[in-house]
Amino acid sequence: MADFELRRPTSVAEAVEHLAEGGLPYCGGTELIPVMQLGLMAPDILVDLKRIEPLGGIREDAAEIVLGARVTHDETAASPLVRRHARVLAEATSRLGNARVRATGTLAGNICFAEPRSDVLTALLALEARVDLRSATDSRTVDVADFVEGPFATVRQEEELLEAIRIPVRASRSSYIRFQPGEYPTVTVAAVQGDGGCRVVVGAVGEIPGVFTFPSAEDVDAAEIAAQVDVTEDLGGREDYKRHVTEVFVRRAMAQLAEGSAA
Amino acid sequence: MTERRIVGRSVPRTDAVAKVTGAAVYAVDVxxxxxxxxxxxxxxxxxxxIRGVAKDAALAVPGVLAVVTGGDLTGLFPRFGHIVADHAILAIDKVRYYGEPVALVIATDPLIARDAVPLVEVxxxxxxxxxxVSAALAADAPVLHEDDYSDVPDADTPPGGNMSRTPVKVTSSHPNVAHESQKGWGDVDVAFTDAHRIVETTVHHPMLYAYAMEPYNAVARFVEGTLEVVSTAQHPFMVASDLARVFSLPLSHVRVSVPYVGGGYGSKSYTKVEPLTAVGSWAVGGRPVKLVLDVEEAIYTTRADSAxxxxxxxxxxxxxxxxxxxxxxxxxxxxxxNSPLVLDKAVNRCFGPYRIPNLRVRGKAVYTSTSPASSYRGFGAFQGNLAGETNIDQAAEQLGIDPAEIRRRNLVHRGERLIPGNRAMDADLVDDLDxxxxxxxxxxxGEGRLRGTGFGCAATDAGAVPSSTALVKLLSDGSVLVLTGSxxxxxxxxxVLAQIAAEELGVGMERVRVLQSDTATTVFERTTGASRTTTLSxxxxxxACRDVIERxxxxxxxxxxxxxGPIEVRDxxxxxxxxxxxxxxxxxQGWFGPGGGEILGQGVVRRTGExxxxxxxxxxxxxxxxxxxxxDTGVIEVDQLVTVADVGCAINPTLVEGQDLGAATQGLGGTITEHLVYDGIQIANANMVEYRVPRITDRPRRFRSLIVERADxxxxxxxxxxxxxxxxxxxxAVAAAxxxxxxxxxxTLPLNPERVWRLIQRAKSTGTASPGSHGSDSGPQ
Amino acid sequence: MSETLVRTTVNGRPVEARIPNRMLLVEFLRDRLGLTGTKVSCGMQVCGACTVFVDERPVSSCGVLACDIDGADVVTVEGLATDDGLTPVQQAFVDCSALQCGFCTPGFVMMCTALLRKTPNPTEEQVAHHLEGNLCRCTGYEPIVEAVMHAAESMSSAESGTRHD
Incomplete structure (x- = not known):
């Protein structure tokens, strides 16, 4: 790992100043440190967010669940608020990676990394979440769908801090399932049925999750989704196999949604 | 027979407390x-x-003391290899695979050494x-080894040293053939013309990685003209012999010691990083040098042969x-x-424990531009057995005979010779199978699930060459030190060795200590492998204990x-x-008088007598x-795993079960999920994220090891x-299931979800209701 | 090389050190403090051999910067047993022969300890889910599951007043 300077701000204002100087924010480091170990990234300045109190915690705010940038997967999975209003996210965060990654890794770090097989991304897209970005001079809120541009790429500017993730609270039924014969999932499916229709997100199978909307759960066409989804071939399978398991897991997700309770 | 006090009981492991508290020392901790x-x-x-190596930039890094290349090893014998001394310690003149060591950077700190590595320009x-293999065997294929290494100064067994040097037949069929091996008897061609049925089977077994969790590492130094190495070697005495040749040292002046080892499974057999570490120390005037590989480097050091x-x-x-x-x-x-021996074993082990009147086995081990292959638990056997047993199962199906029954008809009986000139069968195979x-x-x-059972038999020529020694010291307070090279x-x-000593000498386990694997202070053991330690060590x-008693x-x-009148030792x-x-x-105390002494007993096992x-x-x-x-997915879940542990006598039944479950689990990994995949010149999955070994969630729902004790x-x-x-x-067994x-x-293995799913699709498209069609599988990567 | 001053507690002992920013926690524990019970195997946070507690949370010390333990309470496998003897988890691993080469064992012991603190009476399924990120190449895992169930039992019987010995 290359040498770097370490900054440890205690306020958001201080943090964004460091980012303006070219700092890279990190918290759990579960994705960043291995990448730096491999020499794939070599930031000059790391900005540790762990000492910024306001970035912690999960709260409800005007029909939204707000998760601070420091919130870990474990905290999310255990949160009564998340379990009640965003079960797909609770499911995703209780299964991804392994117990140590869940204890340390943060949701904000996860989506900023934009790993194509991210469980969190699949869940947040299904929930139509938004993220708050803030720099020393500006702040904006962006839909997660617009936030992630592609594999390992987001619209976050270097000087911007992802402060919080916002999930709208809506009456809905949902399901989240994943097919993971290897270390990473081959396919993840989140389905959410709300008043406005049914939203199905298929992740991990391609470079970026596919979002599909239907008037209702009964209209979901698994075969159509499987035919349309973006597929990356790898050791987990070739294209036809991946399309096939996508169809299987969309069907299973819909079956689960039909059986499941509101969430 | 007197009642046994300790042998036959599952006494707790003597190393368990050290291992659960973190106190156990491994080579990597030294x-x-x-x-x-x-x-x-x-x-x-x-x-x-290699046209040249530019070291200056690396040497300019503060803290870097030396950069060593193959060209620097003047005065040393620069290669190793216990069968063919073809393996350059550091590449000389050319490299033969991606990942081959070209230079060694030595620094005061591992981080500094790592920083300097990319600065060495080759x-x-x-x-x-x-x-x-097909590229390597093409008529116009580039030759990997221009030299046949037949000029190795001591290709014969050095005195007291390496006894595993099997004579290698230098083959002429193709320059990229590393070794050829044959076995056979009778007239196969005539027998085929008389056959009721001929069954042909083709299998591909992939490259595997043993994943011993402690990657290869060593520390080496020179002290008063003696080379001292602490390493992860399974066979320290063989490593000492290779090192003695590199540095022209008498064996007495090479000391290799091995503390606890973080897994071996055959992958730490023979010499690995010890010469590299030792030339590092040699290059800096004998100062201690430590070299620790990571998993990726370990994969590029040794893998298992594909077949x-x-x-x-x-x-x-x-x-x-x-x-x-x-x-x-x-x-x-x-x-x-060790691949020449892997081949010899595959040739010996492919045809199974059956009565075969006419046999022909032809094998070759081929050099390719890939990571060197060598031993891995049961080497040669698991590759060969897949072919042989699948073929028997297919025959059973085609002949309409139950797969257990076809085996019963052909299994050799106790006393029959499986291979002419070898030991007669010393087990009751039909009883074990039953x-x-x-x-x-x-x-x-389960609803909508496909279900199958499969089983298989093997009898392998285990134990290797019997040469083991032990020294048992009865100390003046009646406690016991056991010295062994295993x-x-x-x-x-x-x-287990402590149990044997405690049983023989009539003392408690807490009075016995076993010291192991130090070529200078313990005693010779040829190898720790081939399932031999309990039997031969x-x-x-x-x-040695009986010698102590006599004395x-x-x-x-x-x-x-x-x-x-008679004097005896009892209890x-x-x-x-x-x-x-x-x-x-x-x-x-009585014999030595005041000040005490020690009574020494020696135990020797040689290839003689029984x-x-x-x-x-x-x-x-x-x-x-x-x-x-x-x-729908092709995912396999193992419901039941049964093994028969035909061990003669289970000195520690829990440890026997542990060996069976551990070995079978590695087998399940190697069959269902594991394979190293080359993508171009590199391995696509040379890490534990993408090379998938069994996890806790993959364990069979039910496991039973049936221990058979016939004291044979x-x-x-x-x-x-x-x-x-x-x-x-x-x-x-899994393939049949x-x-x-x-x-x-x-x-083709592994039977990962995609491959199994493709088999299911093939069965659907050919309308096969039961096995019968043979799925030639272009399948997944 | 940039360094950071770190004040922390490791196994109950205060530690103050200037640590290179790029040093991993496992390197600090093993190379600086000599706590070699924590092992490195995969180097990618998937095998669990390097598990330690940072403020009671299990982390892969191969994937955490050493500087990040500033102000935290770190416990390694060496910090579990006391003068009174092994912990129930350690004792269960000994009793159930839940180890062979032992290289993965410190990580498993740490992870199982973390599990039983949060979930004192886990089901086998919960045990497996919690330990999915810990690799053992020797045992086939069954004895490890047994050990966890055994430890849970002995802890809950100690809890309910039955003396555990």
């Missing part, structure tokens, strides 16, 4: 005063001539590479085998390492100056005529699986080895 750290500069070409002239095997067998109508004909091709990688199939059940199938790899040898320990009796006779007490007795401690015939014992492998498949082994109390047996039949579940025979 620190020496003034120690430096090395990192390896590795080739990023598969085959290239100027290559690219040569065409041969990435697989392509074609087998044709001729059967009579009743299922009797008339003849078998095997053709085996192994991908050995860039250097021979136990296995009685325990194995089909279970009940390594504690996790198999529990430290516990155990026998040496037992003999104690002589000492007692000296102490009791007037003792006329840790010396009994003399007239009801007199004394403790073992009193015998030692052990003259090879193998020392046949290691039996009997494994059955019952599994379920999700037809050559070891102490009739023991014989365990450790590899339950690994070997797993691929064939999958075939019976999906209706098509797999011919």
């Amino acid at each position: 620190v020496m005063p003034d120690m430096l750290h090395a990192k390896v500069v590795r080739s990023d070409r598969a085959h290239a001539r 100027d290559y002239e690219e040569l065409p590479a041969v990435m697989d 392509d095997i074609v087998v044709r067998s001729a059967f009579a109508a009743d299922g009797s085998i008339l003849a078998r004909d095997f053709e085996i091709t192994l991908d050995t990688g860039a250097y021979a390492d 136990l296995l199939v009685a325990e194995l059940d089909a279970g009940s199938s 390594s504690e790899l996790g198999q529990g040898s430290r516990t 155990g026998l040496a320990v037992q003999r 104690v009796c002589l000492a007692a006779r000296d102490v009791w100056t007037d003792a006329a 840790g007490t010396v009994h003399g005529p007239g009801g007199r007795s004394m403790s073992l401690a009193e015998a030692v 052990l003259a015939e090879l193998p020392p014992f046949w290691e039996i492998g009997m494994v059955g699986v019952s599994l379920e498949i999700d037809p 082994g050559p070891g102490p109390y009739g023991a014989k080895g365990v450790g590899e047996g339950a690994r070997n039949p797993v691929p064939g 999958v075939a019976r579940a999906v209706g098509v025979w797999p011919d």
Whole structure:
């Protein structure tokens, strides 16, 4: 790992100043440190967010669940608020990676990394979440769908801090399932049925999750989704196999949604 | 027979407390005063001539003391290899695979050494590479080794040293053939013309990685003209012999010691990073140098041979085998390492424990521009067994005979010779098989699930060449030190050897300490492998204890100056005529007088007498699986795993079960999920994220190890080895279970979800309701 | 090389050190403090051999910067047993022969300890889910599951007043 300077701000204002100087924010480091170990990234300045109190915690705010940038997967999975209003996210965060990654890794770090097989991304897209970005001079809120541009790429500017993730609270039924014969999932499916229709997100199978909307759960066409989804071939399978398991897991997700309770 | 106090009981492992508290010391934990750290500069070409190495930029980094290349090793013998000394310590003139060590950077700190590695610039002239066997065997293929290494100064066994040097036939069939091996008898071609049925099977077994969790590492230094190395070696005495040749040192001046080893499974057999570390120390005036590889480097150091095997067998109508004909091709990688022996074993182990009147096996191990292949638990056996047993199962299906019945008809009986000139069968294979199939059940199938059972048999020439020694010291307080050269790899040898000594000497386990694997302070052991330790080291320990007892009796006779009549040691007490007795401690103290002393017992096991015939014992492998498949995904779930541990005598039954479950689990990994995949010149999954070994969630729902004790082994109390047996039949057993579940025979491992799903699709498209069609599988990568 | 001053507690002992920013926690524990019970295997946070507690949370010390333990309470496998003896988890691993080579064992012991603190009476399924990120190449895992169930039992019987010995 290359040498770097370490900054440890205690306020958001201080943090964004460091980012303006070219700092890279990190918290759990579960994705960043291995990448730096491999020499794939070599930031000059790391900005540790762990000492910024306001970035912690999960709260409800005007029909939204707000998760601070420091919130870990474990905290999310255990949160009564998340379990009640965003079960797909609770499911995703209780299964991804392994117990140590869940204890340390943060949701904000996860989506900023934009790993194509991210469980969190699949869940947040299904929930139509938004993220708050803030720099020393500006702040904006962006839909997660617009936030992630592609594999390992987001619209976050270097000087911007992802402060919080916002999930709208809506009456809905949902399901989240994943097919993971290897270390990473081959396919993840989140389905959410709300008043406005049914939203199905298929992740991990391609470079970026596919979002599909239907008037209702009964209209979901698994075969159509499987035919349309973006597929990356790898050791987990070739294209036809991946399309096939996508169809299987969309069907299973819909079956689960039909059986499941509101969430 | 007297009641045994300790042998036969599952006493707790003597190393368990140290291992649960973090106190257990492994080679990677060893620190020496003034120690430096090395990192390896590795080739990023598969085959290239080295035009030059620029070291200046790396040497300019503060803290870097040296950069060593193959060209710097003047005055040394710059290669190693216990069969063919083809393996350059650091590449000389050319590199033969991506990942080959080209230079060694030595620095005061491992981080500094790592920083300097990319600063070493190697100027290559690219040569065409041969990435697989067919490319390597093409008529116009580039030659990887221009030299046949027949000029090695001491290709013969050096005195007291390396006894595994099998004479290697220098072959002329193709310059990229590392080794050829044949076995056979009878007239196969005639037998085929008389056959009721001929069954042909082709299988491909992929490259595997053993994943011993402690990657290869070593620390080396020179002290008063002696090279001292601490490493992860399974066979320190063989490593010492290789190092003695590199530095022209007498064996007395090479010391290799091995603390606890973080897994071996054969992958730490033979010499690995020890010469590299030792030349590092040599280059900096003898200061201690430590070299620790990571997993990726370990994969580029040793993998297991992939194999392509074609087998044709001729059967009579009743299922009797008339003849078998095997053709085996192994991908050995860039250097021979142990692959010539892997090939010899594959040739010996492919045809199974069956009565075969006519046999022909032809094998070759081929050099390619890939990571060197070598031993991995049961080497040769699991590759060969997959071919041989799949072929038997297909024959059973085609002949309409039950798969257990066809095996019963052909299994050799006790006393029959499986291979002419080898030891006669020393086990009751039919009885073992009956136990296995009685325990194995089909279970009940989950809704919509496919279900199959499969099982297989193996008897492998285990034990290697019997040469083991032990020294047992009875100390003046009656406690006992056992000195052995065998390594504690996790198999529990430290516990079992202590049990044997405690049993023999009549002392408690807490009075016995076992010291292992130090070529200078313990005693010779040829190898820790081939499931031999309990049998052969155990026998040496037992003999050494009996030698101690004889000497104690002589000492007692000296102490009791007037003792006329028999003297014996029973239950840790010396009994003399007239009801007199004394403790073992009193015998030692009485004999030596004030200040005490030690009574030394020596135990030697050689290839003589009962052990003259090879193998020392046949290691039996009997494994059955019952599994379920999700037809929508191809995911296999193992419901039941059954093994038969035909061990003669289970000195520690829990450890026996541990060996069987551990070996079979590695087999399940190697069959269902594991394979190293080359993508171009590099391995696409040279890490533990993408190379998937079994996890806790993959464990079979039910496991049973049936321990069979017939006291028919050559070891102490009739023991014989365990450790590899339950690994070997797993691929064939799982393949058969999958075939019976999906209706098509797999011919390629691993049986990962995608491959199984493709088999299911093939079965659907050909309308196969039961197995019968043979799925030639272009399948996934 | 940039360094950071770190004040922390490791196994109950205060530690103050200037640590290179790029040093991993496992390197600090093993190379600086000599706590070699924590092992490195995969180097990618998937095998669990390097598991330690940072403020009671299990982390892969191969994937955490050493500087990040500033102000935290770190416990390694060496910090579990006391003068009174092994912990129930350690004792269960000994009793159930839940180890062979032992290289993965410190990580498993740490992870199982973390599990039983949060979930004192886990089901086998919960045990497996919690330990999915810990690799053992020797045992086939069954004895490890047994050990966890055994430890849970002995802890809950100690809890309910039955003396555990």
